[in-house]
Amino acid sequence: MKIALLGYGKMGKTIEKIALNRGHKISLKANQTPTSEELNAVDAAIDFSVPHAAFQNLSACFKNQIPVACGTTGWLNQYQEAVELCKQHKAKFIYASNFSLGVNLFFELNETLAKMMRKFEAYQVGMKEIHHTQKLDAPSGTAISLAEQIIENSNYSNWKHPAKNLAKNELGIEAERIEDVKGTHTITYTSEIDSIEITHKANSREGFALGAVLAAEWLANKKEPGVYQMKDVLNTLKS
Numbered sequence: 001m002k003i004a005l006l007g008y009g010k011m012g013k014t015i016e017k018i019a020l021n022r023g024h025k026i027s028l029k030a031n032q033t034p035t036s037e038e039l040n041a042v043d044a045a046i047d048f049s050v051p052h053a054a055f056q057n058l059s060a061c062f063k064n065q066i067p068v069a070c071g072t073t074g075w076l077n078q079y080q081e082a083v084e085l086c087k088q089h090k091a092k093f094i095y096a097s098n099f100s101l102g103v104n105l106f107f108e109l110n111e112t113l114a115k116m117m118r119k120f121e122a123y124q125v126g127m128k129e130i131h132h133t134q135k136l137d138a139p140s141g142t143a144i145s146l147a148e149q150i151i152e153n154s155n156y157s158n159w160k161h162p163a164k165n166l167a168k169n170e171l172g173i174e175a176e177r178i179e180d181v182k183g184t185h186t187i188t189y190t191s192e193i194d195s196i197e198i199t200h201k202a203n204s205r206e207g208f209a210l211g212a213v214l215a216a217e218w219l220a221n222k223k224e225p226g227v228y229q230m231k232d233v234l235n236t237l238k239s
């Protein structure tokens, strides 16, 4: 299929390699919001741009009914508005804070662990994410997704970054920036007696890129318009 890459930076370039290997054509590489004319020449769009541009790029896709997979983080204050606009235009949309298979398995592990630990009040939960120094947002989108899963399955009521002066029901998220780190997320349950820790470490950007291409393929083949999740894509691949 013909793909538009909205954002041709580190991720856009990695996605291009994976998409070409899977037989797709990159018809547009844009570092600005695409025009309707540009969008109407493609079958699907993949947005890995910058936080302040994501909503505008998505709106352009929805208005032209171009299926769009969005991996850009740091714009979630406009997510509900994007959902409404997508529905209004009967478009197809997936946002994932993390498209990699490994992190999506880690999400399942995180949810299960949170459910297991819910009744053990002696344990405090902490979260830390580490990314490269060019990252614009903190905490990472993945850390926010992980925190939301824990909050849904525990007595924590909200997350806080930076993780300072935490109230009893606040889950602290620490963020560190180190040259060239692709993405590491650690969740720790600590009591006076011991600690339980789970970590996901991305060794390259290829996992994110493959997941995004799979999501764009899935959306382009999907008949029904709607707002979908990476879970829907992975469930289809499993069956």
Ligand SMILES: NC(=O)c1ccc[n+]([C@@H]2O[C@H](COP(=O)([O-])OP(=O)(O)OC[C@H]3O[C@@H](n4cnc5c(N)ncnc54)[C@H](O)[C@@H]3O)[C@@H](O)[C@H]2O)c1
Binding pocket: 006, 007, 008, 009, 010, 011, 012, 030, 031, 032, 033, 034, 048, 049, 050, 051, 053, 057, 070, 071, 072, 073, 074, 096, 097, 098, 099, 100, 208
């Ligand atoms: N969901 C995931 O799996 C996942 C994985 C990695 C990165 N990300 C996110 O993807 C985004 C991009 O990451 P990156 O490492 O490629 O960043 P990057 O800075 O290397 O690339 C971003 C690109 O977007 C371009 N850009 C600026 N304004 C634009 C606009 N209006 N329209 C389109 N493009 C525009 C920039 O010129 C740049 O080339 C970030 O938000 C990051 O957090 C998500």
Ligand SMILES: O=C(O)C1=N[C@H](C(=O)O)CCC1
Binding pocket: 073, 097, 098, 131, 132, 135, 139, 140, 141, 142, 143, 182, 183
């Ligand atoms: O490199 C980035 O930037 C990443 N962003 C996503 C996030 O914010 O969670 C996914 C991991 C890499």
